[in-house]
Amino acid sequence: MSTRFFGDIAPIRYEGPESTNPFAFRWYDPDRTVLGKRMEEHLRFAVAYWHSFCGTGIDPFGGDTFIRPWFESQFKGDPMDAARLKADVAFELFDILGIPFFCFHDRDIAPEGATLAESNRNVRAIAEVLAAKMETHRTKLLWGTANLFSNRRYMAGAATNPDPDVFAYAAAQVKNCMDVTKDLGGQNYVLWGGREGYETLVNTRLKQELDQAGRFLSMVVDYKHKIGFKGTILIEPKPQEPTKHQYDYDVGNVYGFLCAHGLENEVRVNIEQNHAILAGHTVEHEIALASALGVFGSLDINRGDYQSGWDTDQFAMNVPELTLTLLEVIRAGGFTTGGLNFDAKIRRQSLDPEDLVHAHVGSMDAIARALLNAAAIVEDGGLDAHVEERYAGWTNGAARAMLNGETTLDAIAARVDAEEINPQPRSGRQEYLENMLNRFS
Ligand code: XUL
Ligand code: CO
Numbered sequence: 001m002s003t004r005f006f007g008d009i010a011p012i013r014y015e016g017p018e019s020t021n022p023f024a025f026r027w028y029d030p031d032r033t034v035l036g037k038r039m040e041e042h043l044r045f046a047v048a049y050w051h052s053f054c055g056t057g058i059d060p061f062g063g064d065t066f067i068r069p070w071f072e073s074q075f076k077g078d079p080m081d082a083a084r085l086k087a088d089v090a091f092e093l094f095d096i097l098g099i100p101f102f103c104f105h106d107r108d109i110a111p112e113g114a115t116l117a118e119s120n121r122n123v124r125a126i127a128e129v130l131a132a133k134m135e136t137h138r139t140k141l142l143w144g145t146a147n148l149f150s151n152r153r154y155m156a157g158a159a160t161n162p163d164p165d166v167f168a169y170a171a172a173q174v175k176n177c178m179d180v181t182k183d184l185g186g187q188n189y190v191l192w193g194g195r196e197g198y199e200t201l202v203n204t205r206l207k208q209e210l211d212q213a214g215r216f217l218s219m220v221v222d223y224k225h226k227i228g229f230k231g232t233i234l235i236e237p238k239p240q241e242p243t244k245h246q247y248d249y250d251v252g253n254v255y256g257f258l259c260a261h262g263l264e265n266e267v268r269v270n271i272e273q274n275h276a277i278l279a280g281h282t283v284e285h286e287i288a289l290a291s292a293l294g295v296f297g298s299l300d301i302n303r304g305d306y307q308s309g310w311d312t313d314q315f316a317m318n319v320p321e322l323t324l325t326l327l328e329v330i331r332a333g334g335f336t337t338g339g340l341n342f343d344a345k346i347r348r349q350s351l352d353p354e355d356l357v358h359a360h361v362g363s364m365d366a367i368a369r370a371l372l373n374a375a376a377i378v379e380d381g382g383l384d385a386h387v388e389e390r391y392a393g394w395t396n397g398a399a400r401a402m403l404n405g406e407t408t409l410d411a412i413a414a415r416v417d418a419e420e421i422n423p424q425p426r427s428g429r430q431e432y433l434e435n436m437l438n439r440f441s
Pocket of ligand 1: 105145190192236238271300311343
């Protein structure tokens with residue numbers, strides 16, 4: 001049913017770069033072929049249920065600013081009816097955007113009950129509402145995830161909680177959410193360790209908690225195979241916030257954790273731009289590293305603030321920055337089951353329904369433009385040719401032998417002596433290459 005929450009905003013269409021219509025795409029043209037693939041297939045955009053339909057505008061100094069008829073605080077009646085209204089509004093936005101995917105936490109779609117059994121029933125009931133809608137709308141599920149951080153029972157962690165009953169409760173909640181994600185055709189299942197970390201080592205047994213986290217993840221992977229879920233299990237790294245020190249710090253740290261538990265071929269990473277910034281990296285660094293390690297999965301695309309040391313989750317609008325991001329996505333071979341999830345929230349003063357539309361349309365457009373820039377850089381070939389040339393020395397026989405184990409440290413030393421090797425430094429040409437990149441943004 002249409003709630004008309006968005007009034008008479010019509011489905012957004014591509015009108016081209018000259019258009020000044022704020023309710024049109026100027027760059028996002030889903031059917032346009034880019035590097036041999038449709039733009040929509042490159043980008044695989046998803047709306048995040050939590051920010052767009054559960055966000056209240058709250059900040060540490062003030063309460064809700066948004067008026068949303070389906071908020072439990074504003075809805076008079078059964079919270080399950082509020083959840084159904086929320087689902088109607090969600091699909092109204094999906095249709096306006098023509099977005100191919102959405103993502104949710106179990107607690108975003110349905111209210112928590114008095115017991116876990118009741119909560120699970122609520123999630124299942126709303127999942128059936130979503131399933132019915134997905135039959136008549138084009139939007140599919142990119143991923144589902146369990147919220148193991150909002151309720152106070154999880155204040156000392158879920159899988160890493162000192163209390164084994166909390167570990168068990170979290171396991172039961174994840175099982176239900178995996179079942180629902182599978183039944184909705186989800187293409188991935190995400191674990192973000194919201195409170196898997198610690199505030200102080202004074203009360204924390206770090207090794208015990210890491211062992212618990214490893215066991216939990218191994219059981220998630222086993223259960224995936226048991227139920228025949230074909231999607232990808234993804235871990236989303238974040239270095240801090242809400243806990244002072246999160247265990248899944250960044251891509252490198254998660255990879256080490258996966259290897260320690262023999263899970264590096266089972267689990268990939270969901271990288272978030274703002275989390276990369278908090279870890280002291282760029283998002284393109286995290287993508288390049290994940291790709292190099294064979295664990296690149298999906299992206300939560302948003303924008304962190306370079307002055308605030310917290311997760312501002314703004315909509316990504318900066319085309320030159322996004323160009324570098326999309327270039328790394330292309331270099332990583334693009335997405336398979338992953339995509340670009342708008343884990344981003346409109347600002348506290350962006351009160352109106354139309355602000356949700358502008359946020360998504362603007363970011364989809366900025367990212368589409370960045371994809372075109374990145375594709376042009378690849379097609380031009382100048383940048384790649386320079387990099388190729390920079391590493392060309394490694395193609396000769398003696399150099400290859402050093403990498404593939406055919407030689408030893410002392411044999412290399414003898415060769416340096418015999419051939420009087422005396423390397424001359426060469427320019428890295430950074431500014432020249434940055435000038436070249438600016439031709440494409
Ligand atoms: C929190 C965050 C989460 C995950 C899903 O910083 O990014 O919304 O994406 O739990
Ligand atoms: Co995220």
